[in-house]
Amino acid sequence: MPKDFVKTLADLKEEEVIKLTKERLEAGEDAKVILEDSRKAMEIVGNRFADGEYFLPELVYSGELLKQITELVKPHLKQSAETKRLGKVVIGTVAGDIHDIGLNIVDFMLSVNGFEVYNLGVDVPAEKFVEKIKVTKAPILGLSGFLTLAFDSMKETVEALEAAGVRAKIKIMIGGGQIDDEVRKYAKADAYGKDAMAAVSLAKKWIAAK
Amino acid sequence: MGELTPAEKREERFKRWLSPDVKFSSPQAEKAYKERVTRFIKVIQLKEPDRVPCLLPAGLFPLYYSGITLQTAMYDYDKLCQAWRKFLRDFEMDTSFGPGMVPPGRVLEAIGYKLYKWPGHGLSSDVTTYQCVEAEYMKADEYDALIKDPSNFWLRIYMPRVFGAFEPFRNLPPFTTIEEIVIMSFLPYGMPDVQAAFQALLEAGRESMKWMAAVAEVSREALEAGFPPIMGGFAKAPFDTLGDTLRGTQAIMMDMYRQPDKLHEAMSRIAALTLDSAVATANASNVPLIMMPLHKGADGFMSIKQFETFYWPTLKKVVMGLIDEGIVPVLFAEGIYNSRLEIIKELPRAAVVWYFDQTDMARAKKVLGDIACIAGNVPTSLLMTGTPQEVKEHCRRLIEVCGKGGGYILAGGASIDEGNPDNLRAMMEAAKEYGVY
Numbered sequence: 345m346p347k348d349f350v351k352t353l354a355d356l357k358e359e360e361v362i363k364l365t366k367e368r369l370e371a372g373e374d375a376k377v378i379l380e381d382s383r384k385a386m387e388i389v390g391n392r393f394a395d396g397e398y399f400l401p402e403l404v405y406s407g408e409l410l411k412q413i414t415e416l417v418k419p420h421l422k423q424s425a426e427t428k429r430l431g432k433v434v435i436g437t438v439a440g441d442i443h444d445i446g447l448n449i450v451d452f453m454l455s456v457n458g459f460e461v462y463n464l465g466v467d468v469p470a471e472k473f474v475e476k477i478k479v480t481k482a483p484i485l486g487l488s489g490f491l492t493l494a495f496d497s498m499k500e501t502v503e504a505l506e507a508a509g510v511r512a513k514i515k516i517m518i519g520g521g522q523i524d525d526e527v528r529k530y531a532k533a534d535a536y537g538k539d540a541m542a543a544v545s546l547a548k549k550w551i552a553a554k
Numbered sequence: 555m556g557e558l559t560p561a562e563k564r565e566e567r568f569k570r571w572l573s574p575d576v577k578f579s580s581p582q583a584e585k586a587y588k589e590r591v592t593r594f595i596k597v598i599q600l601k602e603p604d605r606v607p608c609l610l611p612a613g614l615f616p617l618y619y620s621g622i623t624l625q626t627a628m629y630d631y632d633k634l635c636q637a638w639r640k641f642l643r644d645f646e647m648d649t650s651f652g653p654g655m656v657p658p659g660r661v662l663e664a665i666g667y668k669l670y671k672w673p674g675h676g677l678s679s680d681v682t683t684y685q686c687v688e689a690e691y692m693k694a695d696e697y698d699a700l701i702k703d704p705s706n707f708w709l710r711i712y713m714p715r716v717f718g719a720f721e722p723f724r725n726l727p728p729f730t731t732i733e734e735i736v737i738m739s740f741l742p743y744g745m746p747d748v749q750a751a752f753q754a755l756l757e758a759g760r761e762s763m764k765w766m767a768a769v770a771e772v773s774r775e776a777l778e779a780g781f782p783p784i785m786g787g788f789a790k791a792p793f794d795t796l797g798d799t800l801r802g803t804q805a806i807m808m809d810m811y812r813q814p815d816k817l818h819e820a821m822s823r824i825a826a827l828t829l830d831s832a833v834a835t836a837n838a839s840n841v842p843l844i845m846m847p848l849h850k851g852a853d854g855f856m857s858i859k860q861f862e863t864f865y866w867p868t869l870k871k872v873v874m875g876l877i878d879e880g881i882v883p884v885l886f887a888e889g890i891y892n893s894r895l896e897i898i899k900e901l902p903r904a905a906v907v908w909y910f911d912q913t914d915m916a917r918a919k920k921v922l923g924d925i926a927c928i929a930g931n932v933p934t935s936l937l938m939t940g941t942p943q944e945v946k947e948h949c950r951r952l953i954e955v956c957g958k959g960g961g962y963i964l965a966g967g968a969s970i971d972e973g974n975p976d977n978l979r980a981m982m983e984a985a986k987e988y989g990v991y
């Protein structure tokens with residue numbers, strides 16, 4: 345059954361997977377195992393996205409299914425499930441910009457790939473990024489921006505990290521609507537990623553190099 | 555224009571565009587106007603013009619150029635117009651565009667607009683642009699209401715949600731209840747909160763007139779000086795109308811799975827409304843081009859199959875409807891459209907302009923070159939962070955790749971609101987220097 349569950353969730357069969365979840369809970373299965381299976385399914389979703397089989401609608405829909413399953417499973421959890429994480433990543437949309445579609449996709453993809461993500465949301469002032477980097481000691485920062493005004497906000501954020509003396513300890517990736525390698529040079533970030541998969545491979549590469 | 559074919563209707567509209575009802579400031583201005591418009595007409599017709607026309611991606615750049623903030627411009631119409639005049643004077647463009655994209659702040663305040671944030675209202679006062687706030691303004695179970703009676707849906711469900719001042723409209727009875735001897739029909743309009751909502755509406759109307767008077771004068775001056783407006787109005791893809799400002803991105807993507815039939819029905823309902831309003835604005839402006847900014851059908855957003863199923867059919871319906879009226883849709887494909895080129899080429903020849911943001915222009919020319927005029931795509935990042943020499947060189951290469959045989963407009967990707975003005979000048983220079991046929 346667990347294998348079917350993983351496949352059913354990865355194939356986004358809403359009614360079936362919710363029914364399966366309820367059946368497994370009624371049969372007294374360990375809630376943690378169900379969550380672990382859900383994680384495996386999300387990994388498949390992530391891979392299909394990376395392979396160009398799935399697109400944003402599938403990511404959004406799978407996220408919604410995961411939310412429903414988690415809600416069902418939660419009351420049965422004896423303790424909070426602890427999962428081993430690859431590393432910490434702080435992300436957010438830079439000051440002045442309130443767009444978050446891309447940001448949330450990056451959040452989702454990093455999370456299903458095992459990263460502990462601190463998503464600061466939109467219109468994040470440079471100081472807030474600095475503070476979060478200091479508090480979490482995350483080695484990676486992802487800056488998102490959709491509008492052209494983000495070019496300067498990204499630059500200012502990088503400069504604020506320099507001024508706070510933490511720039512050298514972290515790697516910074518940027519991405520979003522009009523962001524490209526020109527902007528990477530302008531903002532003095534370490535890398536530009538063209539999509540959420542690029543964010544994952546950059547994060548994996550940087551964590552491995554630590 | 556009953557018996558004319560779409561191509562004949564287009565010719566009629568082109569003729570009117572060439573001879574606007576205006577007194578030009580000089581014979582030279584009139585000559586230059588005709589040359590500029592002819593240049594655009596020729597590339598749309600896939601013929602060789604005298605040289606490659608250029609469309610500067612200047613957006614709200616005139617404000618930055620003149621040293622005023624968007625916040626100032628939204629509240630001080632004189633300063634807004636001064637800034638625009640300065641920009642239009644200093645940049646000898648092939649086109650003109652008025653300050654109408656800078657909305658009047660007091661109008662947005664009067665109606666308590668929630669769909670947008672602007673400097674001083676949700677955004678810091680130095681921000682260079684206003685921004686849309688995505689949310690589920692239409693709920694998952696409201697498709698039937700929209701499909702059954704869009705006007706009623708807008709008035710009593712949508713507007714109370716996006717305009718704080720129109721909250722009381724929720725309580726208005728549908729106008730279709732008005733019949734026979736009207737006894738109770740107007741009672742709701744006597745309620746104090748409804749009256750306050752109408753007062754806000756009147757105030758928004760009064761303020762809009764002031765703004766319009768200022769803005770229209772700048773546009774008229776530009777026209778008299780020989781600079782043609784090239785956008786006669788706006789229209790959107792029905793998928794984006796629903797996805798941007800009604801359901802929101804996340805919700806519409808769930809609808810693709812959970813209620814695809816309703817989504818399709820709502821999109822075709824919206825397509826008809828979009829078409830009507832776009833034709834009306836093109837008629838009113840006497841400019842035969844309609845700008846269609848496309849958002850959520852780009853590469854990466856959805857699969858090719860989803861594009862073909864959900865995005866393209868109703869967009870095509872709007873596009874074909876405009877073409878049938880002799881109007882030229884300018885389809886601005888934001889993001890990347892590399893995998894869509896083979897699908898979007900299925901349109902009548904020389905009837906639309908495809909304006910690309912980050913699409914591979916060599917491939918676009920190859921696939922679409924015999925079918926449609928293409929425009930684009932000096933990268934926004936280069937325009938904002940590069941040197942004039944780099945911009946000019948990029949333009950030279952674009953003209954080389956896309957200019958063969960005509961059918962090409964030199965343009966930006968997305969538009970810029972700040973940066974080195976010489977980078978915009980470099981684009982105009984490149985068109986004049988490298989774009990001559």
